[in-house]
Amino acid sequence: MPAKILVVDDDRAILGLVKKFLTSSGMTVMVSDDGSEALLLVRDSKPDLILCDAAMPGLDGHALCRRIKAEATTGSIPVILMSGERVDDKSMLQGFEGGADDYVLKPFSLPVLLARLQAVLRRYATARSSDETLRKCGLELDAAGRTVKVGKSPVSLTRKEFDLLAVLVEKSGKVLSIPYLLETVWGYDPADYNDPGTVEVHVYHLRKKLGPTLAKRILNLPGLGYKFDDAPARVA
Numbered sequence: 001m002p003a004k005i006l007v008v009d010d011d012r013a014i015l016g017l018v019k020k021f022l023t024s025s026g027m028t029v030m031v032s033d034d035g036s037e038a039l040l041l042v043r044d045s046k047p048d049l050i051l052c053d054a055a056m057p058g059l060d061g062h063a064l065c066r067r068i069k070a071e072a073t074t075g076s077i078p079v080i081l082m083s084g085e086r087v088d089d090k091s092m093l094q095g096f097e098g099g100a101d102d103y104v105l106k107p108f109s110l111p112v113l114l115a116r117l118q119a120v121l122r123r124y125a126t127a128r129s130s131d132e133t134l135r136k137c138g139l140e141l142d143a144a145g146r147t148v149k150v151g152k153s154p155v156s157l158t159r160k161e162f163d164l165l166a167v168l169v170e171k172s173g174k175v176l177s178i179p180y181l182l183e184t185v186w187g188y189d190p191a192d193y194n195d196p197g198t199v200e201v202h203v204y205h206l207r208k209k210l211g212p213t214l215a216k217r218i219l220n221l222p223g224l225g226y227k228f229d230d231a232p233a234r235v236a
Helices: 012-024 035-045 061-070 089-097 110-129 159-170 178-185 196-210
Strands: 004-008 028-032 049-053 079-083 102-105 133-136 139-142 147-150 153-155 218-221 225-228
Touching: 004 012, 004 035, 012 028, 012 110, 028 035, 035 049, 035 061, 049 061, 049 110, 061 079, 061 089, 079 110, 089 196, 102 110, 133 159, 139 159, 159 178, 159 196, 159 225, 178 196, 178 225, 196 218
Parallel strands: 004 028, 004 049, 049 079, 079 102
Antiparallel strands: 133 139, 139 147, 147 153, 218 225
């Protein structure tokens, strides 16, 4: 069954161009030039992925993404933001904190855009098909339900925090490089984006939310990357 994509942009030329290309690539495409209208379409049609311009009049892409991710019936739909200007780290992190799954910069190559969409769709398909619950060191991570507990207490994580923690725990004991994490969790091409600050900020928030005991298990190995240390605690 073809993937259903909602493209949101106040530039009708871009809407037409992207719709024509994605349709020719076998996808079902809906379009909207208004954020508020797009929110109604999301609630009604439940697309498989939303591609949205970050800067629009009224309900812009960042606000639309936050609304979508905050609602129980739409929160699991991936959102990719488009930006007409080269965004700085602060703006990009703001988008990720709001639940965005990826960023693409205009002007973009249509084949590269398609590859980014397909990569995000694959990540979500893999997560949906897995009902595995990871349990490590008092941490319980439900991949299907995308929930986390420390002991019996639930922990609220953003989507990227959850994805980062899932990769670290799944590959516990292994050192994961910054390029690997940026590519696996964020979908970046390391040749284009390799800023360790993105991972560093998310690790900081993870440590803070998980508490001091688990925070000590997320290790930073300078020059190498990060790992989740699942070795038994030493008894003094």
